[in-house]
Amino acid sequence: DTAVSQTPKYLVTQMGNDKSIKCEQNLGHDTMYWYKQDSKKFLKIMFSYNNKELIINETVPNRFSPKSPDKAHLNLHINSLELGDSAVYFCASSPPARMSYGYTFGSGTRLTVV
Amino acid sequence: AQTVTQSQPEMSVQEAETVTLSCTYDTSESDYYLFWYKQPPSRQMILVIRQEAYKQQNATENRFSVNFQKAAKSFSLKISDSQLGDAAMYFCAYRSLRTGTASKLTFGTGTRLQVTL
Numbered sequence: 001d002t003a004v005s006q007t008p009k010y011l012v013t014q015m016g017n018d019k020s021i022k023c024e025q026n027l028g029h030d031t032m033y034w035y036k037q038d039s040k041k042f043l044k045i046m047f048s049y050n051n052k053e054l055i056i057n058e059t060v061p062n063r064f065s066p067k068s069p070d071k072a073h074l075n076l077h078i079n080s081l082e083l084g085d086s087a088v089y090f091c092a093s094s095p096p097a098r099m100s101y102g103y104t105f106g107s108g109t110r111l112t113v114v
Numbered sequence: 115a116q117t118v119t120q121s122q123p124e125m126s127v128q129e130a131e132t133v134t135l136s137c138t139y140d141t142s143e144s145d146y147y148l149f150w151y152k153q154p155p156s157r158q159m160i161l162v163i164r165q166e167a168y169k170q171q172n173a174t175e176n177r178f179s180v181n182f183q184k185a186a187k188s189f190s191l192k193i194s195d196s197q198l199g200d201a202a203m204y205f206c207a208y209r210s211l212r213t214g215t216a217s218k219l220t221f222g223t224g225t226r227l228q229v230t231l
Contacts, residue, residue, distance in 0.1 A: 031217070041153075041203055043221040056218055088157060092219075102149045102209070103219055105159035 003027050006091045006106035013081055014114055021076045021109045023091030030096065031055075032074040033103065034066060037088040049074055081113045116141045116208050120222035127196045128230050134181075135191045135225045137206030147209045148182065148189045149219070154202040162204070165189065193227075201229040 006023040013019050025032060033056070034046040048056035049068040063079045074091060088110050092103040117140045127133035139148070150162040165173045165182050172180050177197075181190045193200055206222040 033218070041224050043205065045218045045220075048218060090159065092159075094219075096217075102147070102151070102161045102164055102207070103159075104161075108157045108159075110157075 004091055004093055004104050004106040006089075006109055008109060009107060010110050010112075012112045012114065015081055015083060017081050018077070018079045019081060019111070020078070021089055021091075021111075023074045023076070023106055025072055025091075025093040025104070027093055027104060029093035029104075030071055031094050032068065032071070033092045033094070034074065034076050035090040035092060035105075037090060037108070039087070043090070047074075047076075078111075081111075083113050086111055086113045116143075116146075116210065116220050118206050118208050118220050118222035120206055120225050122225045123223070124226045124228065126228040126230060127193070127200075129196055129198060131196055132192060132194045133196055133227065135193075135204050135206075135227065137189045137191070137222055139187050139189065139206070139208050139222075141187070141208065141210075143210055143212075145211045147211070148180075149207040149209070150178070150180070150189075150191045151205045151207060151221075152200075152202045153205065153224075154199075159205075163191065196229050198229050198231075201227055203227075 004025045031050045033048045047066040052068045065077045068074045088108045090108045091106040094103045119138045146167045148165045152160045152162050163175045177194045179192045203224045205224045208220045
């Protein structure tokens, strides 16, 4: 069983469209994240939820809206897609920081906006 | 805010040789965790090794070991007996023990490791 699964793995869409990426974890972790990896491979956090509560919201356009229906799921909805949104988006989950474990990542979603 | 710096964009090593990837970080905290992640062409993020700042002993995982210098805020990764499968991007990362906004994993810019025959 995949610990953190995100779908779809690839997404090609036109500018102006709205799309969603889904993420589910079966590790029992309380905290989930969305990271964006740009074309230079830099990984930057976008959002974090802890038990369905938003705890991190970095400087991200409000076209991006995370939704966490329960602590095992964290979806990312993107409105009015732009060319600059093309990137790989990673979902991740983790136990509390004091437990010293790193994050477990999903396999990523490569979003291409044309 | 914490920052993580990887000053080597690319490194190359011959198969069976040893290579060291550098990482420095900036923090005012005394307790934190440090990690090395590997990202092969498959783009999966794989945890290679982790180090708790309160531990003086350097972490080791098979052919992977770290040199953790807390005072110098340095956290290098040594790969021994390099294999073709080690070719990947390697990311150094920092995580605070604090909760909330501070609990995020902060990554360096990565080092691309090439392994040659």
